[in-house]
Amino acid sequence: MNPSCREAEKSGSPERLSLLASAISSRALQVAAGGPGEKAWTNGRVVFVDASIDRREQIDAVAVQASLLAAGSLDTDVVRRLTRRSALARRYLAVEGHRALAAIADLLPPSVRTLIDSNVAARADSPAASLAAALSRESVADPPDSFGTIRARHLLTSINRADSSATTRQDAPREQRNHVLAELAEDEDDGTAADLFSSPVGGRGALGRLLGKLLEVVRQLNGGGPPGADAPTHRTRAGTRTGRNPVLSTGMAGIVEEAAIERRGTRYPEWDVHRRRYRQDWCTVQEVEPRPKDGTPLFVSDAYGLRRPLARLGVGLDRFRRRVQGDDIDIDAVVEARVEVMAGSAPDEAVYIESLRRRRDLSVLLLLDSSGSAAEPGATGQTVHEQQCAAAAALTVALHELGDRVALYAYCSRGRSAVQLMPVKRFDDGLDTAVMRRLHGLVPVAYSRLGAAIRHGAAVLEDRGGTSRRLLVVLSDGLAYDHGYEPAYGAADARRALAEARRRGTACLCLSIGAHTDAETLRLVFGSAAHATIPTIEQLSHVIGPLFRAALRSADIPRPLKGRR
Amino acid sequence: MAGDGARAAGLGGVVSTTRAARPYYVPVANEERIFKAAFRQGLSVLLKGPTGCGKTRFLEAMAYDLERPLLTVACHDDLTTADLVGRFLLRGGETEWVDGPLTRAVREGAICYLDEVVEARQDTTVVLHPLADHRRQLPIERLGLTLDAAPGFCLVVSYNPGYQSVLKDLKDSTRQRMVAIELGFPPADVEEKIVAHEAGVDHGNAAKLVRLGQAIRRLETTGLREVASTRVLIAAGRLVAEGLSPREAARAAVAGPLTDDSTVTSGLVEMIDVYLAD
Numbered sequence: 133m134n135p136s137c138r139e140a141e142k143s144g145s146p147e148r149l150s151l152l153a154s155a156i157s158s159r160a161l162q163v164a165a166g167g168p169g170e171k172a173w174t175n176g177r178v179v180f181v182d183a184s185i186d187r188r189e190q191i192d193a194v195a196v197q198a199s200l201l202a203a204g205s206l207d208t209d210v211v212r213r214l215t216r217r218s219a220l221a222r223r224y225l226a227v228e229g230h231r232a233l234a235a236i237a238d239l240l241p242p243s244v245r246t247l248i249d250s251n252v253a254a255r256a257d258s259p260a261a262s263l264a265a266a267l268s269r270e271s272v273a274d275p276p277d278s279f280g281t282i283r284a285r286h287l288l289t290s291i292n293r294a295d296s297s298a299t300t301r302q303d304a305p306r307e308q309r310n311h312v313l314a315e316l317a318e319d320e321d322d323g324t325a326a327d328l329f330s331s332p333v334g335g336r337g338a339l340g341r342l343l344g345k346l347l348e349v350v351r352q353l354n355g356g357g358p359p360g361a362d363a364p365t366h367r368t369r370a371g372t373r374t375g376r377n378p379v380l381s382t383g384m385a386g387i388v389e390e391a392a393i394e395r396r397g398t399r400y401p402e403w404d405v406h407r408r409r410y411r412q413d414w415c416t417v418q419e420v421e422p423r424p425k426d427g428t429p430l431f432v433s434d435a436y437g438l439r440r441p442l443a444r445l446g447v448g449l450d451r452f453r454r455r456v457q458g459d460d461i462d463i464d465a466v467v468e469a470r471v472e473v474m475a476g477s478a479p480d481e482a483v484y485i486e487s488l489r490r491r492r493d494l495s496v497l498l499l500l501d502s503s504g505s506a507a508e509p510g511a512t513g514q515t516v517h518e519q520q521c522a523a524a525a526a527l528t529v530a531l532h533e534l535g536d537r538v539a540l541y542a543y544c545s546r547g548r549s550a551v552q553l554m555p556v557k558r559f560d561d562g563l564d565t566a567v568m569r570r571l572h573g574l575v576p577v578a579y580s581r582l583g584a585a586i587r588h589g590a591a592v593l594e595d596r597g598g599t600s601r602r603l604l605v606v607l608s609d610g611l612a613y614d615h616g617y618e619p620a621y622g623a624a625d626a627r628r629a630l631a632e633a634r635r636r637g638t639a640c641l642c643l644s645i646g647a648h649t650d651a652e653t654l655r656l657v658f659g660s661a662a663h664a665t666i667p668t669i670e671q672l673s674h675v676i677g678p679l680f681r682a683a684l685r686s687a688d689i690p691r692p693l694k695g696r697r
Numbered sequence: 698m699a700g701d702g703a704r705a706a707g708l709g710g711v712v713s714t715t716r717a718a719r720p721y722y723v724p725v726a727n728e729e730r731i732f733k734a735a736f737r738q739g740l741s742v743l744l745k746g747p748t749g750c751g752k753t754r755f756l757e758a759m760a761y762d763l764e765r766p767l768l769t770v771a772c773h774d775d776l777t778t779a780d781l782v783g784r785f786l787l788r789g790g791e792t793e794w795v796d797g798p799l800t801r802a803v804r805e806g807a808i809c810y811l812d813e814v815v816e817a818r819q820d821t822t823v824v825l826h827p828l829a830d831h832r833r834q835l836p837i838e839r840l841g842l843t844l845d846a847a848p849g850f851c852l853v854v855s856y857n858p859g860y861q862s863v864l865k866d867l868k869d870s871t872r873q874r875m876v877a878i879e880l881g882f883p884p885a886d887v888e889e890k891i892v893a894h895e896a897g898v899d900h901g902n903a904a905k906l907v908r909l910g911q912a913i914r915r916l917e918t919t920g921l922r923e924v925a926s927t928r929v930l931i932a933a934g935r936l937v938a939e940g941l942s943p944r945e946a947a948r949a950a951v952a953g954p955l956t957d958d959s960t961v962t963s964g965l966v967e968m969i970d971v972y973l974a975d
Binding site: 471 | 779784785786787790792885905908911912913915916957958959960961963964965967968971972974
């Protein structure tokens, strides 16, 4: 057993039960810690369970909620009739819970199967029948505590959201926060009888929970960056931004402090377009570890159909026959050589098969814009940042599975001395949940000094990529802005940085996903590097193949491996 | 020429001709009837199914029933036509033709099984075309002759549609020459029998392992790339038969092989603990 799973065993966090929940419900279902003393409930994508109860009870509670989902007990038409009728919901749960468990009893762990009361389960054979039983005047015993509760309104909002944007994948905790108000409203009509005697202000009372939740939100807000970090970072020539609200970024102050302590960093020059010369050692780039965020979903293999177009990029041969040296004998060549010897002529000595695994000789570094401007809502309602993250994840997974070397770095900056690159996945990191956690933990904040980020990204790629073909992919809204880095200056610098990289044989591709930046601005920033604006991530699979190919072709000149400055 | 001997041995493919007992195979649906009908009609067969669901075992049982030798070739991406058909080797200063496994099967009227055929290069699979359709012929360019397949010859290829080889797909022209038999994981009661028989564990343990396997299989849609196959469950069962506790066995034989991701591993370990509770 490896150390990490021993560790996970020790910590009693309910997240560990996510796979169990997914297996029982046969859908992607997360488990998260709910409020203390709260009965287990689900919104259809996350099961919330009290982390303080013991493991056995947690398992039971999760299994019941997952079974309800699996057995169709929480489908819209039934749930709609339970809204605002908590007593009915309780009676329904008492009958339907047993029915749902019994319906998939074969799949349940032995310990959970003991929960089933077959007498009750026999009363109904469908959710509708359970509802009828709950509506009737028959006496129905209260459901056991392990059955948790049904929160009809949460389920409905969750289902509606899933319907309206079927491809949207959000993670649970963020959603939890958005739901604070709705949850409070529902808590009231839930009539939490068990809490009658606890203090209404402290502890578990409704008011206490209200205060707790308000304070929690406030604590998150005051962790912002330096003054001005929340201000809009740029003027834009594009007139079509949908979100007119001020940009709100909730970055953590801690990153800045760490940056201040760690003054060591790599210095890069910057192109001063006004004086037409470089400013040597102008920018300092630090690599800052991103903060992982718990409870993110597993990565999905080939989420947007990128693998097929990317797979076709493979070029070159892998086995070479009739070589003078090699690791296998080319039988056909040997036979011919022997025949020639017999015939008295000089044989060809090239009789080996050489394995040169150069089939996918490609390393890719994805550079993800994590500046405040990415927090603006894009065309589809998701923020640019969310779309870029989804694209970065999909590209990383697809390229990794194809056997390419992939790294993913996010960048933002606060002036020339604090350009930060956050390694979400380094070249030598494996692709695992930790990577996805770091990616989902990114918060768009501050500005983007694009040129320095590109220079550092290209340097990392050339240093650690380790292949002769290298591709730098910039995922950005194309807005370069920082202190002393106004758009025209920034665009010229970014353009310059891309040109430098390409001169050293690193292909560059700039993708703008879901942003409203107009084509002309992008052309200013990305120059003659391959670039594209893609309205939604779903369209990525159509264009990614030609884009990668075009980018690689433009830099496809044999170069020494380390051709750095 | 040290490689020659090894090559010559490798050229033959794997032949199984033991007639001890019928390899254990429990039919799930009509696959045995389809296979035998296709065999009698001289049709080629395409076996589809996830890894470890019993494709090879099914074929062993069929070869036993039909009393034909079985030649197995594990295809890989460097398999050439010569590897299948045969090549000239040198023996004592003379060139000598050595049949490849496919040619041997054609001559002897054996069942030739190309495992994971999509792994083979497409130009290699084209050699199967005249064999797979009504002609049942194998042209051997280098010898300048065309062999007619002996009665009893049957070409069987297998492939795993979910397998992550994107560039590789079976050509339509190849597929359409075949009769397809789709195998899946067996239903729980059958799988229990299989695990109990193969691993030599009691029925209770087999049932527990199968229940765990079935739960893990429901995770397929949620990011787990490969799920617990029957083979994996049997491996766990065999560890149990050796005296390990079911939990230990499942951790080693089920959770470990399925994933390297530590979060997924701990989730699986959790499932194992819940399903295999004592």
